[in-house]
Every structure is written in structure tokens, then in C-alpha cells.
Amino acid sequence: MGFSPSSRGRLTDYDLGRFPGDSLFDRLAREVCHAGCLPRKELYEAWETARRVRRLFRGGRVLDLGGGHGLLAQVMLLLDDSSPGALVVDTALPPSSATLHEVLAAAWPRLSGRITFESASLETVVIAPTDIVVSVHACGRLTDVVLDRAAAARARVAVLPCCHDLDVSDDGDLAGWVDGPLAVDVVRAVRLKEQGYRIWTQSIPADVTPKNRLLLGAPREGLHE
């Protein structure tokens, strides 16, 4: 059996040998193994998303909405120290998010005191125009709430949608030509553009997750093109 990055199995010290190198990814993966609580796919999803977001967006607070373990927020800071800190917001923060953070902060002390976890609904969080809003797999309509809230604040945003609910999501009447979830994501992208955003449509590797469409946007007024 090969080693599938999409596995929901938890990474533990049994997996250490799979990450023997000196790269940041391998070092991160080894710490995640020590934490012993993170599904393997979450490591790859967070890493692949953060890399792409950081190629475009620097500085500003990172706001990880529906953030779960909050690994994405922490990888964002590890890849690029230009953000002062990160806030992870989730209605049901996994208790092991604290374990993971402790392990990562021990390995990278510069993370200490810069990651805040808030058990709250993302509908209530105050977003600043300087923030980078990120959200991986906010299920169904929740991705639309993230996009709407980020756009209302004129913040930069990156979402990796999942669990498209075709009964309640806007498919732009395109589902006769393209599959429903793709139609919904196309409408999301066009809508963001119509709100005065420059958008980027990218993908993370499909072997990490089939829900791999990454939509990024930045308000045009903040861009120096």
C-alpha cells in the first residue's frame, strides 16, 4: 500500500520515517507526528493551501475561519513571518488543537503568543481590511459566509470549498453544462470579481483532496498592479 496524503488516519510517531528530510515540510510533518492528533490529510491540505496563499498575500493578521486544529494559520506564519499573528475561529475547536499548538510552538518558539484560538461562530468575528481570511473546507454554504464576510470587510480571502449543497447554493443555472459543485464555485469566483476583487483560481493536488479548488481574492483598490 502506498502512502496516501488523503488519508484520515492520524499521523503519529510511527510515521516519522516518512519525513526524514531537512525541508520545512518534513520538519513540520515530524512535529505533527509527535503531536499524534492530526489526520494526515489536514497536514497536506494546510501546507498546500498556505504555500499558495503566501505566494500572493503577505502581512496582516491571519484569520483562519472554521479553522479546526488551526494548522493552516500556523503554517501561514511559519512560511512567512510578515503577519503579526493569527486568530483561529471555530464553533467546535478540537481539544487537540491546543496539543498541536504546544508541540509546534516548542519547535518554533516564534509561534508562541501569536496564535489565538476562539470558540465562536465565524459569523460574529470582526474582520479588518488588513486581514488575510483563510478557510479550508468550510462546509457547504459556510464558504459563502466566509466570502461574504471577507468581502464586506474588503479583506484578502482564500477558500477551499467542500460539501457543496446544491439545494441551497447558487449554481448560476450552469449545472446543465458543468457539474454542480463546479458551477457553484464558478459563481463564487465571478461574484467575488464583481465585488471589485482581483481573483485567482488555483488547485491543490487532487491526491490530497478531490475538493481541491482554491479561490483567492484581493480587493482591487489595495493592489499595486
Ligand SMILES: C[S@@+](CC[C@H](N)C(=O)[O-])C[C@H]1O[C@@H](n2cnc3c(N)ncnc32)[C@H](O)[C@@H]1O
Ligand atoms: C470540515 S471542518 C474543516 C476544519 C479545518 N479548516 C480543516 O481544514 O481541517 C469544518 C469546520 O468548521 C467548523 N464550523 C462549522 N460551522 C461553523 C461556524 N458557524 N463558525 C465557525 N466554525 C464553524 C466546524 O466545527 C469544523 O471544525
